Amino acid sequence: MKIFSSHQIYQADKSTIQKEQITSDALMERAATQLFEWMHARLRGTQVNIKLFCGIGNNGGDGLVLARKLHEHGYSIHVFVVNYSDKRSEDFLLNLERLKDGKVWPDFINNDSGLPNISESDIVVDAIFGIGLNRVPDDWVGNLIAHINASNAFTLSVDVPSGLPVDRSPWEPSYVIRSSYVLSFQLPKLIFFLPETGAYANQWELLDIGLDAEFIAKTETDFELIGRPEILPKYRPRSKFSHKGTYGHAVIIGGSYGKIGAVQLACNACLSVGCGLVTAVVPKCGYHSLQTAVPEAMVLTGSRDKIISRIEIPFSPTAVGIGVGMGKDEDTVQALAVYLKGSGAPMVIDADALNILSENRDLLKDIPEMSILTPHPKELERLIGPWTSDFEMLDKAKSFADRYNLVVVIKGAHTITLYNGKGYVNTTGNPGMATAGSGDVLTGMVAGLLAQGYPPAEAAIFGVYLHGLAGDIGASKNGYEALKASIIVDNIGSAYSELFRKPEAEQKENPR
Numbered sequence: 001m002k003i004f005s006s007h008q009i010y011q012a013d014k015s016t017i018q019k020e021q022i023t024s025d026a027l028m029e030r031a032a033t034q035l036f037e038w039m040h041a042r043l044r045g046t047q048v049n050i051k052l053f054c055g056i057g058n059n060g061g062d063g064l065v066l067a068r069k070l071h072e073h074g075y076s077i078h079v080f081v082v083n084y085s086d087k088r089s090e091d092f093l094l095n096l097e098r099l100k101d102g103k104v105w106p107d108f109i110n111n112d113s114g115l116p117n118i119s120e121s122d123i124v125v126d127a128i129f130g131i132g133l134n135r136v137p138d139d140w141v142g143n144l145i146a147h148i149n150a151s152n153a154f155t156l157s158v159d160v161p162s163g164l165p166v167d168r169s170p171w172e173p174s175y176v177i178r179s180s181y182v183l184s185f186q187l188p189k190l191i192f193f194l195p196e197t198g199a200y201a202n203q204w205e206l207l208d209i210g211l212d213a214e215f216i217a218k219t220e221t222d223f224e225l226i227g228r229p230e231i232l233p234k235y236r237p238r239s240k241f242s243h244k245g246t247y248g249h250a251v252i253i254g255g256s257y258g259k260i261g262a263v264q265l266a267c268n269a270c271l272s273v274g275c276g277l278v279t280a281v282v283p284k285c286g287y288h289s290l291q292t293a294v295p296e297a298m299v300l301t302g303s304r305d306k307i308i309s310r311i312e313i314p315f316s317p318t319a320v321g322i323g324v325g326m327g328k329d330e331d332t333v334q335a336l337a338v339y340l341k342g343s344g345a346p347m348v349i350d351a352d353a354l355n356i357l358s359e360n361r362d363l364l365k366d367i368p369e370m371s372i373l374t375p376h377p378k379e380l381e382r383l384i385g386p387w388t389s390d391f392e393m394l395d396k397a398k399s400f401a402d403r404y405n406l407v408v409v410i411k412g413a414h415t416i417t418l419y420n421g422k423g424y425v426n427t428t429g430n431p432g433m434a435t436a437g438s439g440d441v442l443t444g445m446v447a448g449l450l451a452q453g454y455p456p457a458e459a460a461i462f463g464v465y466l467h468g469l470a471g472d473i474g475a476s477k478n479g480y481e482a483l484k485a486s487i488i489v490d491n492i493g494s495a496y497s498e499l500f501r502k503p504e505a506e507q508k509e510n511p512r
């Protein structure tokens with residue numbers, strides 16, 4: 001699903017109005033009807049106090065329409081107009097009149113009004129600012145927002161949490177509504193997925209307001225949300241007349257004394273994702289444990305016992321995953337430097353290999369093009385330097401990826417894969433996956449997909465999704481706390497099955 005910028009949402013609005021030959025207030029009515037139906041389906045007439053805080057733009061207009069409908073259905077409402085500007089939108093004014101026609105008289109809050117009473121048992125509707133926010137709210141508006149937050153009332157935000165801009169980080173975090181639930185129109189907003197801003201919109205849902213589907217389909221966006229519909233077409237089915245050679249020979253390079261388990265996890269993940277053959281390249285100390293723990297894998301060792309000091313592979317691997325548990329010994333740095341220079345094929349680079357690159361920046365130019373780097377935020381910071389906001393982080397990471405022609409996978413609650421100027425935001429995964437070895441599993445999976453012929457960006461996007469799905473299935477059986485990296489590996493097969501599971505209704509109609 002595409003993630004639009006605010007500018008693109010306004011364009012979609014315009015296009016819908018033109019194509020359907022409707023007025024903008026009809027679109028507002030449609031949007032607010034969806035809001036009303038959502039609330040009505042849950043409240044079913046419950047007599048709770050609903051306090052609606054409406055700005056003077058179209059977000060406020062949505063709030064006014066919602067207020068009218070709630071009133072018409074007998075709900076107990078109190079409307080406050082947050083009067084932060086004289087430039088009221090036409091549709092706001094129109095709906096203010098309609099509300100008054102229905103004998104609802106809003107209270108106007110200005111910069112010298114006191115703060116209204118809000119009880120914890122009230123429901124607050126937050127329609128102060130929408131996607132039109134373009135500067136820091138005035139202090140009195142910010143204080144009202146902080147007051148709403150402090151009330152602990154259930155706060156339902158219309159479109160976005162008020163005070164949260166959609167295309168940048170907030171100017172003043174305390175002037176942003178902390179929504180209990182966001183009902184956002186039609187398209188997801190990037191702010192829902194970034195660590196800095198996602199907390200304001202912990203729970204959200206999209207309401208389909210029938211924006212021009214053709215316009216949405218043809219518009220190119222900087223970000224895309226990756227769910228099952230985006231993943232399924234990327235899957236490469238296995239053919240009946242195939243053999244293990246068809247699915248590639250991956251090499252996992254890594255490990256050091258005490259960190260051989262990382263290679264074991266990566267090898268198991270690589271095999272479980274469907275790779276034909278896997279060879280591990282480890283220091284001598286890893287030989288026996290790997291041969292025992294992963295009998296399906298072959299093992300090559302160098303001359304040193306505890307570290308990798310030379311990488312010599314007597315065949316051409318189809319894909320390489322490098323860095324897990326590898327350490328940063330000087331000899332290992334040298335081995336990596338030589339190996340990068342000699343290898344032209346894209347590889348998956350993780351963990352200590354990333355740290356070595358950050359500390360030896362002259363090696364960056366030797367990374368084979370289209371390689372996949374999988375940093376967590378700390379590793380990313382070492383690579384691209386610090387940032388002051390998530391948006392700056394994304395810009396810097398994109399420039400880095402473009403400069404070296406790489407795929408950069410920024411690991412997090414919503415892992416974002418950057419490639420060719422675009423970001424792909426993952427939707428699977430859970431907090432239980434923040435556990436030792438989870439990253440090693442991802443490295444093995446992506447290398448395994450690369451080995452099977454998935455193009456690098458697809459291997460990354462598909463691998464990240466499947467890794468999260470395996471983690472979700474693992475968590476559903478074990479809970480978050482007990483989820484270990486090896487459980488993620490154990491559930492890769494179930495994750496594949498889940499991808500192709502028919503929804504129950506469909507199964508009944510067509511059991512086969």
Ligand SMILES: NC(=O)C1=CN([C@@H]2O[C@H](COP(=O)(O)OP(=O)(O)OC[C@H]3O[C@@H](n4cnc5c(N)ncnc54)[C@H](OP(=O)(O)O)[C@@H]3O)[C@@H](O)[C@H]2O)[C@H](O)CC1
Nearest residue numbers: 028031057058059129130131132133134135136137159185
């Ligand atoms: N397609 C859809 O998704 C639809 C969305 N709808 C709703 O419309 C809003 C967007 O409405 P808009 O009127 O463009 O913007 P806002 O309501 O968010 O803001 C109103 C104006 O406030 C001004 N502004 C911005 N920042 C500040 C500030 N810090 N302090 C004071 N005033 C501010 C700004 O105007 P300026 O000219 O002063 O810059 C805004 O325009 C969307 O979120 C949905 O809720 C439609 O109802 C249906 C279709």
Ligand SMILES: [K+]
Nearest residue numbers: 126129160162
């Ligand atoms: K809002």
